[in-house]
Structure formats: structure tokens, C-alpha cells
Amino acid sequence: MDPAMTDRRLFTRKLDLARGTVDMSHGSGGKAMAQMVRELFAAAFANPLLDQGNDQAAFDAPAGRMVVTTDGFVVSPLFFPGGDIGSLAVHGTVNDVAMAGAVPLYLTAGFILEEGFPLADLKRLVDSMAHAAREAGVSIVTGDTKVVERGKGDGVFITTTGIGVVPPGVAPSGERARPGDAILVSGTMGDHGVAIMSTRENLSFETDIRSDSAALHGLVAGMVAAVPDVHVLRDPTRGGLATTLNEVAHQSGVGMLLREADIPLKAEVAAACELLGLDPLYVANEGKLIAICAAEDSARLLEAMRAHPLGAEAAVVGTVVEDSHRFVQMETRFGGKRIVDWLSGEQLPRIC
Amino acid sequence: MDPAMTDRRLFTRKLDLARGTVDMSHGSGGKAMAQMVRELFAAAFANPLLDQGNDQAAFDAPAGRMVVTTDGFVVSPLFFPGGDIGSLAVHGTVNDVAMAGAVPLYLTAGFILEEGFPLADLKRLVDSMAHAAREAGVSIVTGDTKVVERGKGDGVFITTTGIGVVPPGVAPSGERARPGDAILVSGTMGDHGVAIMSTRENLSFETDIRSDSAALHGLVAGMVAAVPDVHVLRDPTRGGLATTLNEVAHQSGVGMLLREADIPLKAEVAAACELLGLDPLYVANEGKLIAICAAEDSARLLEAMRAHPLGAEAAVVGTVVEDSHRFVQMETRFGGKRIVDWLSGEQLPRIC
Structure with a gap:
């Protein structure tokens, strides 16, 4: 089997990351979406769990206390001094895991894209997200992409979920503040x-x-x-x-x-x-x-x-x-x- | 300590679930958001993990193979024959967990709401979501709410993440189809x-x-x-x-x-x-x-x-x-x- 041959059959032209824009077909579940997932998201986030290519990521977990947290990101503007929505989506969720005293392991990412959004900007923020995840030592192991019509979204919204493990004996929680602390x-x-x-x-x-x-x-x-x-x-x-x-x-x-x-x-x-x-x-x-x-x-x-x-x-x-x-x-x-x-x-x- | 008294201090009036609408303050992180989370989301999804009231849910997991999956929901219209975006967001993610042969345990939910969306509709779909989760035997253990300006969203988008455990010996995966199957x-x-x-x-x-x-x-x-x-x-x-x-x-x-x-x-x-x-x-x-x-x-x-x-x-x-x-x-x-x-x-x- 020659994957390259199959890829040629699937995608006759590469995604135009310089001048292309998001269109409704990128959320359809069909060929255009598969191409965007492969050439943009999977290329940036590459890791063994994501590369399983299923609708979910499977991993082996030791027994113990785990945490899960979810955050949506709708920051405007998308790019700002010191970061962008991509790095923010990683940091914000890593931090919510960390606030349980936990070690973050895995992230998932759901994207809601607006029709017409420039692929160059999308690539920039996806690369930033990948960079932030690598720096934090966490993998983005599964995700999802939806597209809404022009005027029904605002460029890019990202929802990230984080999973982590809590070291034994560590249990910070909002109800544990005591007078004198x-x-x-x-x-x-x-x-x-x-x-x-x-x-x-x-x-x-x-x-x-x-x-x-x-x-x-x-x-x-x-x-x-x-x-x-x-x-x-x-x-x-x-x-x-x-x-x-x-x-x-x-x-x-x-x-x-x-x-x-x-x-x-x-x-x-x-x-x-x-x-x-x-x-x-x-x-x-x-x-x-x-x-x-x-x-x-x-x-x-x-x-x-x-x-x-x-x-x-x-x-x-x-x-x-x-x-x-x-x-x-x-x-x-x-x-x-x-x-x-x-x-x-x-x-x-x-x-x- | 009398929690009721404190609640009176916090929220002088109840959320108007009959005639109210989502406004930008419901995404601000302040008092209005706390009230919406409490009177709408936490009331519908109530379970011990969510009730921890932290930015993440902590749970004890046995050693073994786990799966995680994420899906965004942007269905239009929000209500349709046989369901709505709320029940769909539960079913879709439970199913992605199940497609690993896994038993779903927990869901998380991130909401992106558009300013002006009727609270009555929001309550209807949150209740439907809670109902679908109860029927499926899974808990919605943590979540997040963001609000975008009128015309920057489309009513409600929901991103759900599911976590499940895979029984030993079960490992369905997209690359395992063999000639003759x-x-x-x-x-x-x-x-x-x-x-x-x-x-x-x-x-x-x-x-x-x-x-x-x-x-x-x-x-x-x-x-x-x-x-x-x-x-x-x-x-x-x-x-x-x-x-x-x-x-x-x-x-x-x-x-x-x-x-x-x-x-x-x-x-x-x-x-x-x-x-x-x-x-x-x-x-x-x-x-x-x-x-x-x-x-x-x-x-x-x-x-x-x-x-x-x-x-x-x-x-x-x-x-x-x-x-x-x-x-x-x-x-x-x-x-x-x-x-x-x-x-x-x-x-x-x-x-x-």
C-alpha cells in the first residue's frame, strides 16, 4: 500500500494556507474537512495519540485521582501582545488543571470557525497552540472542527479540555480556606x-x-x-x-x-x-x-x-x-x- | 453560617427564566455569571463532582485504558423533531466514547452564548441536556460559559468532552478492518x-x-x-x-x-x-x-x-x-x- 498514492487520490491540491479561507465544506465531514484536519491541525499537533486518527483518543492511565476541566475561548482580538487565542486556550486549560495541584497530561480542542476566516491566520494560531502545548509538555490528543456561516461566528472560537493526575496527598479546593490562613x-x-x-x-x-x-x-x-x-x-x-x-x-x-x-x-x-x-x-x-x-x-x-x-x-x-x-x-x-x-x-x- | 443569607446578599433577584435574555455580563466572570451558573446550569446538571464548585472536577480512576473525545455542536435550528442541540451534544459525545468500546463516565460542557438569546430557550435546552445525560447514566461534571456580542454567534454553541473506560480486551479502531470482515x-x-x-x-x-x-x-x-x-x-x-x-x-x-x-x-x-x-x-x-x-x-x-x-x-x-x-x-x-x-x-x- 502506498499512502502517498492514496493521498494524491484524496487531495489533488494542497490546502492554500497562504491565500485560502475557511469555507462551509471544511465543516461538512467530507473530503475538504479531512484535508484541513490533516494538513493543518494534525500537522501542527502531531503526536501518537492524535495520529490514531479515531474520533477519540485512548490512553493507559494509572490508578489515582484525576481531574478534568473545560474552557471556551472567545477572546477579541484573536492576536494580542504576549499571545493569541491559540496559546491562551492551552495556557488557560493547563492552568485550570494545575489549580487542582495536578500534572496536566492531555488536551482536547474543539474549533468553531467562521466562514471566510483566512487560513493563514488559522495556521498562525494553530501553530501557536501547538508551540504552547509542546512548551507545557502536554499533547493535544483529539479534537473537532465545525464551520458556521459568515456573520454567525467571529473568526475562531476554541474550547479546550484538559486531563491531569493529582499527586497523592494534594487536594487544594475552594472550600478549604480557614481563618488564619x-x-x-x-x-x-x-x-x-x-x-x-x-x-x-x-x-x-x-x-x-x-x-x-x-x-x-x-x-x-x-x-x-x-x-x-x-x-x-x-x-x-x-x-x-x-x-x-x-x-x-x-x-x-x-x-x-x-x-x-x-x-x-x-x-x-x-x-x-x-x-x-x-x-x-x-x-x-x-x-x-x-x-x-x-x-x-x-x-x-x-x-x-x-x-x-x-x-x-x-x-x-x-x-x-x-x-x-x-x-x-x-x-x-x-x-x-x-x-x-x-x-x-x-x-x-x-x-x- | 447561613448560606441562604449569603445567597440573598449575592443575588437580590432571581434570574428571569421566563422573559430574560443572555447579556454580556453573563460571561464576565462576575456576579451575573455566578448567578446563571448556579440557577441554570448547576441546578439542571446537579451532581457531586459539579457541586465541588471548582474550575475542574476531580475523580478517582482505576488503572486501565481510558478514552477522551471532544465534539462541537453548532446545529441549526437549535430545536428539531426528535431532539435539540442539548440532547445532541450529550448523545454525540457519549457515542464517540462508545465507539472505542468504552463505558462513558463523565462529560464536560462549554457553552458559547450569543447576547440576546432567550433564557427560556437556554433553560429548555439545558434541561434537555441534563435529561439526556441522566438517561445515559453520565454526569456533566464541569463546564464553562462565554458570551459573545449579538451577531458574533448564533444563539448557542456547545462543545462537549467525554471520558470513558475501555473494558480489557476491547480495542476497536479505524485501522483494524481486514479483507473478509x-x-x-x-x-x-x-x-x-x-x-x-x-x-x-x-x-x-x-x-x-x-x-x-x-x-x-x-x-x-x-x-x-x-x-x-x-x-x-x-x-x-x-x-x-x-x-x-x-x-x-x-x-x-x-x-x-x-x-x-x-x-x-x-x-x-x-x-x-x-x-x-x-x-x-x-x-x-x-x-x-x-x-x-x-x-x-x-x-x-x-x-x-x-x-x-x-x-x-x-x-x-x-x-x-x-x-x-x-x-x-x-x-x-x-x-x-x-x-x-x-x-x-x-x-x-x-x-x-
């Missing part, structure tokens, strides 16, 4: 959201503000090695630090007290937030995490975080307190105290 | 695609044609119990029987010979196809499967299929043959022979 963040807040907003508003600042989009499982591996009993891990994406801490306070039935002066914030992000009328506490991050642990573990955890490049600017930013109202409060730079509520309404639509 | 189908072809097309074209026939959308893992469990060494299982969705068999022929490096007279087809579907200018061999199915097994196993497999309500009309429809061109051919009703090629171009856009 320390609250840590891994670095500066608000970079991703501000990078997106300044691209959208066509603003340029003296310093380029780039998304912090990054895969955090390496950082987490170091953290759980140092403090296996870390109580909570969360990535403050949509809604930012403020909303994520309110969620945890709600789940755990506790209050929180933050110290504004201790929350890491880039000067240019602070300035951009002022210009854009945004509160950096509510702005999305895509390469940062929040950790909550027992007070006596906090120095060890902070040290482990700072030992990793993605945690170099980690800081202890507050304390979990008893509070039947489950309020998140903050001591301001001026010595006052204010309630940091959930995000109400929409601050930044389509930020991820 | 028997080709079976579990029932009539083309019902789903014709149901969608007649809804779209606003056609009514004397007999109502309903989608065959159904979860096939129960049928598969009986099949692999009878014939653990079934070589190939595939569900002929987009592109229909013809395209799916071409894919398998291509993967296995074989040809196939079908007998038209043996392929089950409802008379009303045949009539509708003629009216709509469709070839039923290329029309999508959402509750049917193709099985390929050794000739000596085919009687046993057929018996097991017919013993299940979803396989009552199962039939042997052809034979795998040696063919270096990997052609799928068919003996027509009139005694001739024709090549059944891959679907070219788009026959039925957004059929699933």
Missing part, C-alpha cells in the same frame, strides 16, 4: 486584561504592556512539593483577584482581609487602568495564581514560588478571617478599609 | 440529517421524520460482551455512511463492497432525500453505528445488536475486500456496481 499571589495583577484592552482601544503606552499568558503547572509542581497541604489554588482570570477571592470566601464560608500595598502591580498597568477607568483588582490574569495555605506554611510556600521564574514576584497579600458575611475587605494604602465586592456587570467582555 | 449497521440511515433539513426547509411529510439522536453505549456494551474482538466501531455522523466507510478504508488500507439492497432505509427518508436532492448514504446519523468484525463473528454480533432496542433493525450490509485503491464500492439494486466516494463539498451544513 495566608493569602499569596504569584505576581503582578491585571497584565492580561490591560494588554487586551489597550489593543482593542488602540492605545499605546510608553512601555508595552503584554499579556502574562503562561502555563503555571511547573510553578505549581514546585509549590505542592514544598507544601503538599496547600489549601486553595486558583487562577484569577475573568473577574480578577477580587472576584476570585469572593468566590473562595463564599465556598469556604470565611472572610478575607487584603493589604493593598502588598498586592504586586506594574506601574504601567496601574497607569493604564487609571486611564481606562478600570480597577486592577477586577482585571483578568492568565499567568498568575492565588494560593491559600496555613500561616505556618506561608514562608515555605513563598520561597517555593519565588524560586520559579513565574513566581519571582510572589507576595503574601492578606489573611483569611472569620466573617459570617463572607466579605473580602482591603486595607487601603491610606490606612482605611473597604469592601472588595464581586464584579458586578461586565467590566471587560471577551477577555479570554 | 463483515460490515454491519445498527439501523436505518439518514434519519437525523433529513429531520434537520426538512425543519430548515419547512417541509412536512405525511409521516413525521424524527432525528435518530440517541446514546449508543448500551448497545455497544451488549456488542462487545458478545464479540469483544469487534474490529471497528464508528458512528456515521457528518458525511454519513459513505464518508465514514471511506475513512475506515483509508485508515485500514482496504476496500469495501456494500450491497445497496441490504442497507436499512426508511421509505419516508428515501422519499424526502429524493425531494431534497440528497443521497441518503451521505446524510448524517446521530443514533446509529457501523461495526466491522471477522466474518465468523458476524452472526453473533448481529444477534447481539438486534437484542437491543437501538439495534432492532441491524443488518449486515457488506464486506471488506482487498483493494490497493481503498475504494468503497456498492452493488446497486439493479445489479450494477458503483464507486461510493467521499463526500465532496458541503451537502448539509451545520447538521450537528
Whole structure:
């Protein structure tokens, strides 16, 4: 059997990745779709599981605790300083796996493409996705492609699912924050959201503000090695630090007290937030995490975080307190105290 | 701690499921999104893993072979005779898991909603999804919601991922068809695609044609119990029987010979196809499967299929043959022979 011969029969011309566009036939299940899957997706993501070529990927798993997570990505614009929807879809899902203290193993990817979308742009973001997955050491093992008519989508939407394994003894969860616990963040807040907003508003600042989009499982591996009993891990994406801490306070039935002066914030992000009328506490991050642990573990955890490049600017930013109202409060730079509520309404639509 | 009190603080008014619509704040990550997730999605899908309330679901898995699969659903219209996008998203993904011979365990669901979509319709399809999952015995354990602006989506897109476990000794795969093998189908072809097309074209026939959308893992469990060494299982969705068999022929490096007279087809579907200018061999199915097994196993497999309500009309429809061109051919009703090629171009856009 000569596969090349069969390929010639199937696809008389190569996909035009320079000037072609997505058309409805690429979602039909027929020859055009098979060609796009082969020449674009399978070529970029190549790995033994994906190459099985079935509608599902089969793998051998050891006994133990596993996690699964799903995220849709509709970020606009598709390309932004520091990343694109492809790398973001990998990082975001790797991070949701990592926030269980888990080691990510496999990703799946579902694409919803709009008719007319340039294949060159699709290839660029698929290559970026493949690169991000390789860097993170995870394989994209199965996927799906659908096409909707012009005006029924917006270029590309990606939904990624991640599967990972949790090391024994590690069980961070949103309901495990206890009064007295320390609250840590891994670095500066608000970079991703501000990078997106300044691209959208066509603003340029003296310093380029780039998304912090990054895969955090390496950082987490170091953290759980140092403090296996870390109580909570969360990535403050949509809604930012403020909303994520309110969620945890709600789940755990506790209050929180933050110290504004201790929350890491880039000067240019602070300035951009002022210009854009945004509160950096509510702005999305895509390469940062929040950790909550027992007070006596906090120095060890902070040290482990700072030992990793993605945690170099980690800081202890507050304390979990008893509070039947489950309020998140903050001591301001001026010595006052204010309630940091959930995000109400929409601050930044389509930020991820 | 009184959760009810906290809930009152969070959500002063209930989501208006009768007259409300999706707005951008439902995708913001803030309070409105938390409310929608709680009152709509979590209420419908309730199960212990989802109720963990984290960004990922953690579960204990035994050692063994697992499968994962992902599918996006963009079917138009959202509601059709015999189902809707919600039940379809469950059935389609359960079936992709089942086609590995596996027992589906968990689903995840990512929603991309268009601003302005009626919450009443969303509730209807989420309830249908929950119902389909309960019937199939699988839990929707984690999910995600995004909202795009009016005109940047089309009501609702759903991406579901399924995880399952494969019984020892079972390993159907697209490259395992061998010359001499028997080709079976579990029932009539083309019902789903014709149901969608007649809804779209606003056609009514004397007999109502309903989608065959159904979860096939129960049928598969009986099949692999009878014939653990079934070589190939595939569900002929987009592109229909013809395209799916071409894919398998291509993967296995074989040809196939079908007998038209043996392929089950409802008379009303045949009539509708003629009216709509469709070839039923290329029309999508959402509750049917193709099985390929050794000739000596085919009687046993057929018996097991017919013993299940979803396989009552199962039939042997052809034979795998040696063919270096990997052609799928068919003996027509009139005694001739024709090549059944891959679907070219788009026959039925957004059929699933």
C-alpha cells in the first residue's frame, strides 16, 4: 500500500494556507474537512495519540485521582501582545488543571470557525497552540472542527479540555480556606486584561504592556512539593483577584482581609487602568495564581514560588478571617478599609 | 453560617427564566455569571463532582485504558423533531466514547452564548441536556460559559468532552478492518440529517421524520460482551455512511463492497432525500453505528445488536475486500456496481 498514492487520490491540491479561507465544506465531514484536519491541525499537533486518527483518543492511565476541566475561548482580538487565542486556550486549560495541584497530561480542542476566516491566520494560531502545548509538555490528543456561516461566528472560537493526575496527598479546593490562613499571589495583577484592552482601544503606552499568558503547572509542581497541604489554588482570570477571592470566601464560608500595598502591580498597568477607568483588582490574569495555605506554611510556600521564574514576584497579600458575611475587605494604602465586592456587570467582555 | 443569607446578599433577584435574555455580563466572570451558573446550569446538571464548585472536577480512576473525545455542536435550528442541540451534544459525545468500546463516565460542557438569546430557550435546552445525560447514566461534571456580542454567534454553541473506560480486551479502531470482515449497521440511515433539513426547509411529510439522536453505549456494551474482538466501531455522523466507510478504508488500507439492497432505509427518508436532492448514504446519523468484525463473528454480533432496542433493525450490509485503491464500492439494486466516494463539498451544513 502506498499512502502517498492514496493521498494524491484524496487531495489533488494542497490546502492554500497562504491565500485560502475557511469555507462551509471544511465543516461538512467530507473530503475538504479531512484535508484541513490533516494538513493543518494534525500537522501542527502531531503526536501518537492524535495520529490514531479515531474520533477519540485512548490512553493507559494509572490508578489515582484525576481531574478534568473545560474552557471556551472567545477572546477579541484573536492576536494580542504576549499571545493569541491559540496559546491562551492551552495556557488557560493547563492552568485550570494545575489549580487542582495536578500534572496536566492531555488536551482536547474543539474549533468553531467562521466562514471566510483566512487560513493563514488559522495556521498562525494553530501553530501557536501547538508551540504552547509542546512548551507545557502536554499533547493535544483529539479534537473537532465545525464551520458556521459568515456573520454567525467571529473568526475562531476554541474550547479546550484538559486531563491531569493529582499527586497523592494534594487536594487544594475552594472550600478549604480557614481563618488564619495566608493569602499569596504569584505576581503582578491585571497584565492580561490591560494588554487586551489597550489593543482593542488602540492605545499605546510608553512601555508595552503584554499579556502574562503562561502555563503555571511547573510553578505549581514546585509549590505542592514544598507544601503538599496547600489549601486553595486558583487562577484569577475573568473577574480578577477580587472576584476570585469572593468566590473562595463564599465556598469556604470565611472572610478575607487584603493589604493593598502588598498586592504586586506594574506601574504601567496601574497607569493604564487609571486611564481606562478600570480597577486592577477586577482585571483578568492568565499567568498568575492565588494560593491559600496555613500561616505556618506561608514562608515555605513563598520561597517555593519565588524560586520559579513565574513566581519571582510572589507576595503574601492578606489573611483569611472569620466573617459570617463572607466579605473580602482591603486595607487601603491610606490606612482605611473597604469592601472588595464581586464584579458586578461586565467590566471587560471577551477577555479570554 | 447561613448560606441562604449569603445567597440573598449575592443575588437580590432571581434570574428571569421566563422573559430574560443572555447579556454580556453573563460571561464576565462576575456576579451575573455566578448567578446563571448556579440557577441554570448547576441546578439542571446537579451532581457531586459539579457541586465541588471548582474550575475542574476531580475523580478517582482505576488503572486501565481510558478514552477522551471532544465534539462541537453548532446545529441549526437549535430545536428539531426528535431532539435539540442539548440532547445532541450529550448523545454525540457519549457515542464517540462508545465507539472505542468504552463505558462513558463523565462529560464536560462549554457553552458559547450569543447576547440576546432567550433564557427560556437556554433553560429548555439545558434541561434537555441534563435529561439526556441522566438517561445515559453520565454526569456533566464541569463546564464553562462565554458570551459573545449579538451577531458574533448564533444563539448557542456547545462543545462537549467525554471520558470513558475501555473494558480489557476491547480495542476497536479505524485501522483494524481486514479483507473478509463483515460490515454491519445498527439501523436505518439518514434519519437525523433529513429531520434537520426538512425543519430548515419547512417541509412536512405525511409521516413525521424524527432525528435518530440517541446514546449508543448500551448497545455497544451488549456488542462487545458478545464479540469483544469487534474490529471497528464508528458512528456515521457528518458525511454519513459513505464518508465514514471511506475513512475506515483509508485508515485500514482496504476496500469495501456494500450491497445497496441490504442497507436499512426508511421509505419516508428515501422519499424526502429524493425531494431534497440528497443521497441518503451521505446524510448524517446521530443514533446509529457501523461495526466491522471477522466474518465468523458476524452472526453473533448481529444477534447481539438486534437484542437491543437501538439495534432492532441491524443488518449486515457488506464486506471488506482487498483493494490497493481503498475504494468503497456498492452493488446497486439493479445489479450494477458503483464507486461510493467521499463526500465532496458541503451537502448539509451545520447538521450537528
